[in-house]
Amino acid sequence: MSAKTTPADVDVRGRDISFDLQAARGGHWLGGDPVGTAVFNALSLTFPDGERMFMDAVRHYRGELKGKLAEDVKGFIAQEAIHSREHHVLNQLIDRERYPVAEIEAAVRERVTQGRKRGPMAMLMSTIALEHFTAMMAEMHMAHQDIFEGVAPDVERLWRWHAMEETEHKAVAYDVFMEVTKGWSPFLRYRRRAISMAIITFMFTRNITRYAARLLEADGYSPEAALKAVKAYVWKTPGLFSRGWRSYFAWYRPGFHPWDQDNRPALAAWKAEFDAAVTAKAA
Numbered sequence: 001m002s003a004k005t006t007p008a009d010v011d012v013r014g015r016d017i018s019f020d021l022q023a024a025r026g027g028h029w030l031g032g033d034p035v036g037t038a039v040f041n042a043l044s045l046t047f048p049d050g051e052r053m054f055m056d057a058v059r060h061y062r063g064e065l066k067g068k069l070a071e072d073v074k075g076f077i078a079q080e081a082i083h084s085r086e087h088h089v090l091n092q093l094i095d096r097e098r099y100p101v102a103e104i105e106a107a108v109r110e111r112v113t114q115g116r117k118r119g120p121m122a123m124l125m126s127t128i129a130l131e132h133f134t135a136m137m138a139e140m141h142m143a144h145q146d147i148f149e150g151v152a153p154d155v156e157r158l159w160r161w162h163a164m165e166e167t168e169h170k171a172v173a174y175d176v177f178m179e180v181t182k183g184w185s186p187f188l189r190y191r192r193r194a195i196s197m198a199i200i201t202f203m204f205t206r207n208i209t210r211y212a213a214r215l216l217e218a219d220g221y222s223p224e225a226a227l228k229a230v231k232a233y234v235w236k237t238p239g240l241f242s243r244g245w246r247s248y249f250a251w252y253r254p255g256f257h258p259w260d261q262d263n264r265p266a267l268a269a270w271k272a273e274f275d276a277a278v279t280a281k282a283a
């Protein structure tokens with residue numbers, strides 16, 4: 001067992017919440033901004049298949065896990081399953097007549113299929129790297145909520161709930177990786193995770209940029225202008241991929257663990273809000 005794990009008081013559990021996403025139908029739901037909407041729609045389109053792959057990646061190692069980690073994995077799978085479900089709903093609301101949604105979904109499916117063919121360990125490595133990315137974006141979401149200003153309440157809540165649970169479970173796949181590779185040398189583990197991150201960083205940022213640019217073309221942008229606008233959004237302002245560079249690079253520290261960055265205090269209010277939503281639903 002590695003020395004560092006998900007903290008004992010972080011209880012990873014699915015919150016079965018459904019959101020009323022109708023306000024996202026057909027339009028630029030992100031505050032009327034076509035570029036931001038394209039980027040977040042591109043992310044959303046990768047979630048259902050991507051998150052199912054994450055679930056299967058950890059599920060494969062379930063038999064080797066015990067105690068809190070086994071419980072956390074159960075919670076991780078529950079959370080990602082509900083994320084997939086709700087993002088699927090959002091994805092259905094994108095105007096398919098206008099936007100090349102089917103084309104993007106097919107591209108995502110193809111990537112995930114290729115990833116699955118590389119076997120369970122490669123899937124787990126991709127999962128821990130992508131989970132680091134989502135945790136970084138969730139952290140940025142917490143620090144810069146202004147991006148979601150002017151967004152319909154339930155659509156805003158969907159993204160905030162997702163960001164909150166991504167933070168909560170940010171180390172679960174990583175903890176699985178550390179447990180099932182405990183027989184590896186520290187150098188091998190480090191090398192594998194550094195290489196995986198480098199590859200995932202390249203692929204993930206490139207793919208999201210491409211998908212978002214394709215969506216933006218349907219809004220009337222030329223291919224060049226679409227690509228330029230999306231790149232400015234993700235790398236400059238607001239800098240969805242670049243703003244969290246400190247958190248991103250922490251990955252390359254030997255001995256890194258996702259909870260080295262302890263954001264439990266920052267998470268507390270959101271957690272209370274969504275815990276209450278689940279309780280209210282059950283009542």
Ligand SMILES: [Fe+2]
Nearest residue numbers: 051080083166
């Ligand atoms: Fe998720």
Ligand SMILES: [Fe+2]
Nearest residue numbers: 080131134166
């Ligand atoms: Fe996740």
